[in-house]
Amino acid sequence: MNLFFDESGEFKAGAVLSQQGEAYQVEMPSGKRAKVRAKDVLLQFAAPSAAQLMEEAQAIAGEIDLDFLWEVAGQEEFGFAELGTEYFGHEPKPHEAAGLIMRMHAAPIYFQKKGKGRYKAAPETALKAALAGIEKKRQQGLVQAQYVEELKAGRLPEAMRGNVLQLLFKPDKNSIEYKALETASNELQTQPQRLMLTVGGIASAHQLHFSKFLFDAFPKGIGFPPVELPNLPELPLAEVQAFSIDDVTTTEIDDAMSVTRLPDGKVRVGIHIAAPGLGIKRGDALDAIARQRLSTVYMPGDKITMLPDELVEIFTLGEGRACPALSLYATLDPSDWSLISTETRAERVPIAANLRHNDLDALVTEESLEAGTGDYPYKDDLVLLWQWVQLLEKGRMAKREAFGLRPEQNNRVDFNFYVEDEVVTILRRKRGAPLDKIVAELAIFANSTWGKLLHDHGVPGIYRSQGAGNGWAAKMQVRMVTHAAPHQGLGVDQYAWSTSPLRRYTDLVNQWQILACAEHGVTAPLVAPFKQRDADLFAIVSAFDAAYSSYAAFQSDMERYWCLRWLAQEKGDASGMQVEAVVLKDEIVRLTDIPLVIRMPGMPQAARGAQVRLDLLRWDEVDLSVEARVLDIQQADSEAVAEELDEEMSDDLLEADAEPVPDDAAADDAADSAAAGDAAADPEAAAKD
Template sequence: MNLLFEKYGTFKVGTIFSQNGNFYQVKIISGRHIKVKNSDILLRFSTPNPDQLIKKAKLLANEIDLNFLWEIVGTKKFYFFDLGIEYFGHTPLSYEAASLLFCLHNSPIYFYKKGKGYYKAVPRELLKTTKIHLEKKKLQIKLQNEYISKLKNKEIPDRIQDLALQLLFKPDKNSIEYKALNIVSRELQISPERLMIDYGIIKSTEQLHYKNFLFHFFPNGITFPDLIISNLPKLPVADNIRAFSIDDASTTEIDDALSVVKLSCGKIQIGIHIAAPGLCIKRNDLIDNFIRERMSSIYIPGNKITMLPSNIINKFSLNEGKTRAALSLYSILNPIDWSLISTETRVEMVYIVSNLRNNYLNSLTEEILNSGEGNYPHKNDISILWKWAKVLEKKRMIKRKYFGLQSKKSDQIDFNFSIKNNIVTITSYKRDKSINKIISELMIFANTNWGKLISNHNIPGVYRAQGESEYTSKTQVRMITHPAPHKELGVNQYAWSTSPLRRYIDLVNQWQILSCIKYKKIPIQASFEFGDTDLFDIISSFDKLNSSYSYFQKKMERYWCLRWLLQNKIKLIQATVIKNEIVQLLNLPLVIRLPGQKLIQGAQVKLNLLYIDEINLTIEAKLL
């Protein structure tokens, strides 16, 4: 006697070898013996043999009309063998009953399984919906195969062209476009990103990283709507002031300028002049609502995304040959010891005589500035500013010591990236041993003084503080709405205020500073008062976006470092060990890992660069 039974959700056939009560030892087609319960048995038969039954049943199952079968079963649960009597018009032969069982079991869209051998017809509406879905799925599979065929022939389907960025950066992994792209990528043994670049869908690896950033942070693009700004209030023109700025060559948003005037009494007046868009941009107006979404300008080598549209930048940027609205901080100094006698903040129109560029001034080292040698624009003014900057730095170092920190070493190296025709040039300079010290020290001075001014008027500002608090470590910098020491800088308070064209926090602080100054007949109310939760929302949003922007900037700097290595065909290079397996390549802001190495901090090592991946931004290197 032969049996057809169900075991672990599958059908098996075999010949009875022995019986023990309700259990049978059955020899299946493969030759194995299986223990079968009586309740598992669906069909007993003597002919044909098990192997033939399977073959004949499968052939007949392919001929059964599922639609007709579904129509005749009604809505109640039924047993497969009973259905066979109605369907075949006679008591079904063993292979006929088996074919019906196989057909019912393999057609879940028509029949629910309700137990061993028992089934029930799927309701009409659900069956109709399922058929529509299956037909749609067939069409999708057909379309997916068409996409695969085209991609293999280096043809770009329009749909994949349209969804290129989404497929790479935020794909729907169930979509046929994503599946087609990944199937072809696996067959060609390249990444989807590389395929997109090789096929010309994305122009270059640089564009890949740039478009990835825009996709996540600027899904609606980086263009500005038409933003019309109000007219400036009537302001006095600063007498005898010929201000100049010092910026990188690529800078178009010139926020700050400086001036030096020797007074008749022998004292010196130094002016720090900051662009004043806060005079015309008001809290919650159209411009404010737009730039608050952006929070700051974004700078990457060879490119930038500005916080403000060009028409507003052009109106307020401290461009040479123009008279611009400025928030000015004047300091009266005694040149004998460079002691500070007094300060005054004014809102005025200032004439900008020139915009100097770091590219031409970085050669002015500490030694040249100290010696007074050389010939360069505004030499006398720069010499005075340099002397005061050194005094300001010395005072900050004393304050750092008071805060329990050591004097900061003036050896921080910065890098400039210049990109022309996709060729990158990377140069380094010591920030604190060049003319940059003048800018950094005077801006720290302004941010410190204006932070104090806001506090003295009992209104909130946005301060950057560093030191131990209830929620942060002693080294973490945090933004708060009240004055607190910034121990790393060595100041009692520090409120970003000197870059209002490029940073939203500075614009917020400028509003607060303007409310402290009498430049209108009617006093100006502060844009934010203590307890205004909107100010905390601004801080939170800025922190989050600024962190993402900084990460992207470092990512693109890393990319251009890799490009520099490739374009110069660098294979051997020196590096300095930062810690264990982490090294920094010589004269590049590029840090890489040497897995498994335990090296001495500060040691100089020589590397053989084996492979550079511009997509993943990684380097494989061998320690020589």
């Protein structure tokens, strides 16, 4: 005897070897034996053989017309034998009954299983809907196949043109467009983003990186809504002639300085900060714009500003105008450069000049400042400021060492990126150059002084702190807090970001608080926009941290991209180039001419500062990877190289925050962090190969 039975939804046939109660021992045509329960048996038959029955049943199943079978079945529940008699016109033979069962089981939209060997025809409306769905899916399959062929032929299907970014960065994986892109990519053995570059969906690797960032960080676009420009209060005119020092590409000029020699021989140094806080009020439409963006986003050759251009134009410290500013005046005794007093006030400040690093760096050197030689604008003022800021730095370094940190080195090299018509120029620039140091120390002085002003008045602000906590990692971490706390890396008792309110929302918030202190004195805690323990202030800190980290990571990626473009410019393609590099740490090296950091797994051990010659085999602008091999290793040429790298990779800095240094605001950010060691990025984290 043979059995036709159901085993977990799969139909099989076999010869009975034995039976014990409700169970059979069955041998399959393959020779495999199985235990079959009686409740799973659908047919018992003597002939044909199990193998022949399965073969003939499959043939019968393939011949059955489902539509006709559905009509014959009617709407009542039935057994397969009953329907078989109706359909075949006679009591079904074993192979016919098995074929009928197999056909109905494979067509659940026509027949619903109701029990062992029992079925019910689907309602007409349900059947029509299901058939329509199948047809739709079939048509979609044809369209999808057409899309795949177009993509493989190097053409972008018209239906994909409007949603390329969605397909790449946040796809609906059930859409036929995504399935076609995925299928074509798999068949071509490539990645979707590379395929989109090939077919023209994305114009370039640069656009790919930029579009990915915009899709994530600015899903509604980078345009600003229409804004109503604010009315400014009447402000006194300062009796100074101020000047700024910035990179040639800077448009958001946040800070300027002035020097006034007083009749009694004393000197008054003015630090003048753009004052958007006088026009933007907490909770207004302009505040909503700034708070949504939280910071200007920098990248080589471009930026996304925190504030609309027309608003920046009102407050930027452009030369030839008297600009609204928040000024900090420090009265000094030049005999020993002791600080006599400070004063903070809001006023209009005449900006006499916007000086540029690109024009002055070669003229304003330590040697020329010490000797008083050279011919450049504001020479006497810069010589005076140079003398004071050296003492400011010396005082900070003494306090830094008192905190238990190593002295700071100022011989690191920075790199400035300039991009024009997709051609990148990367220039080396020694960190700690005199103009950098002047701007940096004045900004640190202002941020520290204003941080103390807020604290003394009992007004909360947003501070950057380093050194609190237990353990090395906790002590090295730079945190943002809402109360005054030491910043050990900078060597100051408190540090409140306040000198870049056009570019950072935290600085704008602090400016509101400082203005309240300057105007209202001891009653400032009652009228300041943010009161003690204001939950909204904590929310701003959290949101800013997240956004700033995201923007910094993007800037780092774009700088890496432009480093790879620089290589392609020098070589003419993306392969084969010998370059000089220097060992930063273990298997991490950095090219000498550009700030491209590469991990070299398996590189022979070499001392920090060792010179390395690399053969760059290939590099990829899409995934920002570099493949290279070491040709030669030499020991460091001098102690200066080792000192530079010690500072770049020092343990004091590895846990510090990675402050992005924008091309058009390098001096400002150097003031806030980079020149003072608040922002050394860990090259290990930057290496992506």
